[in-house]
Amino acid sequence: MTMVIRKSSSRAMTCLFLYQLLPPTRSHHNHSFSIYKSCRSLSKTPSDFLGSIWCPTVCAAPTIRSFSSKFSESNTTARMQNPESISYLTQREAAEVDEILMGPLGFSVDQLMELAGLSVATSIAEVYKPSEYSRVLAICGPGNNGGDGLVAARHLHHFGYKPSVCYPKRTQKPLYNGLVTQLESLSVPFLSVEDLPVDLSEDFDILVDAMFGFSFHGSPRPPFDDLIQKLVQLCNFAQNHQKSPVIVSVDIPSGWHVEEGDVSGEGVKPDMLVSLTAPKLCAKRFTGPHHFLGGRFVPSSIVDKFKLHLPPYPGTSMCVRIGKPPQIDISALRQNYISPELLEEQVAADPIDQFCKWFDEALASGLREPNAMALSTVGKDGKPQLKGAQNYVEWVGSFGVCKKDKCELELDKEIQFLGLVQVLFMLIDTITQDLLVTTCHVTFCNSSSRIVLLKGVDKDGFVWYTNYESQKAHELSENPQASLLFYWDGLKRQAMLPLHFRPGSKVHIRLYKHEVRVEGSVQKVPDEESEQYFHSRPRGSQIGAIASKQSTIIPGRHILHQTYKELEGKYSDGSLIPKPKHWGGYRLKPQLFEFWQGQQSRLHDRLQYIPQEIDGKLVWKIVRLAP
């Protein structure tokens, strides 16, 4: 086996990460590997490196992907939009849109403000989770921009944040008085400028800048000049400190020229800008990570009149992202789990009972589709090792030399496998060019995985239904061993109530995470069982099962619709839809269970159930694995 790698110019030892998906052949001599990533030069001994080999970031290196924002954004609510292709309004146009909306188009200011404030709150919630960014200060100005801030504060309260409001120049109009009363009735604190701490970074996680919008002109007058300066100082503070509050500007970063932007270069630099109705020209100068558009009320007459190009709002969302979400390194994503310990003596003796207990908890936590499970299968050449062994082998050796501009690694054994090979690292003495240590991690992965839905579980095993001509069915016919994986994140567990629990006292809810892996052999369920389940499904799903020749290549989606429509017509009289022969269930008979529970500092619980026969009876032995 030959490994071709790029040579480092460093004279110290070099650690390299490589990987390659081997082509599906059975002969494995002289395969070449391509480099995935080379990391910085290191001058440690080989054993130092071996000590760190199983670090998860190292293992994850070949599959690094980019994820968006400070937390991953919910499904489709914030789509990427190209900022080049959208419209920006002048100050005059913004005011004109305002006049038309509230004149001939019949809107009231209250309505627009409510929708604008809701958009601001939902944009914030898209990016900054209340669990991390709960303490919000909305600084509200004297005009409608300030009104948007008051509305946003109310919605944020209902979303689970803890807002406070600084509203130094109150407008004495029924609309604004009403907004203040609403917040007061929710016990949202109002802070005067004097009440504000000198350093806002101590007390707040999010600062909503709702001082001025598109009617701002000239230079800010007191007290807003000082308030804007507080935000500017925070931007400077943020450059030198890890954690500082984020600034969210409503429509215009306050103090910026509505068209020219931050002319002096010394103004507020918000992390998020929520443009309302349509972005104003100054938004072109916004360089922060999160630009959203809100105010989902623009009718087509306005769009046509002002030739607006605005991104479409996804689904029922009140906001849409403009531009790409910032990219972060997946290896930096880290979550600390806190759960009560999972102890051997507390779990059920029978793993099916334990599974059902956790499944019920997942259901009670309101998780969507807790019956969704990853089903992994292998073809006939796969060699999955059941009974506790993981589905990979590892070998470490000292072999090979580094030649001129490539390194060759001779493996001393013939290996028969198909799948993924990761070379976790190799050490090269760049003076002698010797390969000192190479560690490879081989996954027998002509396996394939997909999500299926669990449709039944009992002492006989786990049942799901599918197409008997699909890839998984093909693999199961060649090799009936399979693995199921359940992943239940965000389970809620309530603390025990104290003996003398008084209504109104607090109950702390903890979030935790479970995984269950089940391995075993798979058989088709009896046809009558499949038949019975097939007819219990909605008629649409029954027709869908006939229409789709699963895993075959089709020329386009229209074929599915066409076939579906034909079948729908055929069975429109309500007659029995016959179950296709190629559709039915499988049952996995468990041979191994692993219950995993996330714990702090990665000291997770892992309990395995291994079947043993004692006096002719099946007994499950429970063992604990190091995390």
Ligand SMILES: NC(=O)C1=CN([C@@H]2O[C@H](COP(=O)(O)OP(=O)(O)OC[C@H]3O[C@@H](n4cnc5c(N)ncnc54)[C@H](OP(=O)(O)O)[C@@H]3O)[C@@H](O)[C@H]2O)[C@@H](O)CC1
């Ligand atoms: N489609 C839409 O149109 C929608 C608009 N919406 C929202 O309305 C916003 C526009 O609101 P707006 O017109 O009330 O003006 P805004 O910018 O809040 O401030 C005006 C106040 O600031 C004052 N002020 C001005 N300059 C100042 C200075 N240098 N220093 C100190 N004060 C200064 C000014 O006082 P004046 O100078 O007039 O005495 C006045 O009191 C818009 O950006 C968006 O957020 C959404 O709610 C719904 C849909």
Ligand SMILES: [K+]
């Ligand atoms: K603003």
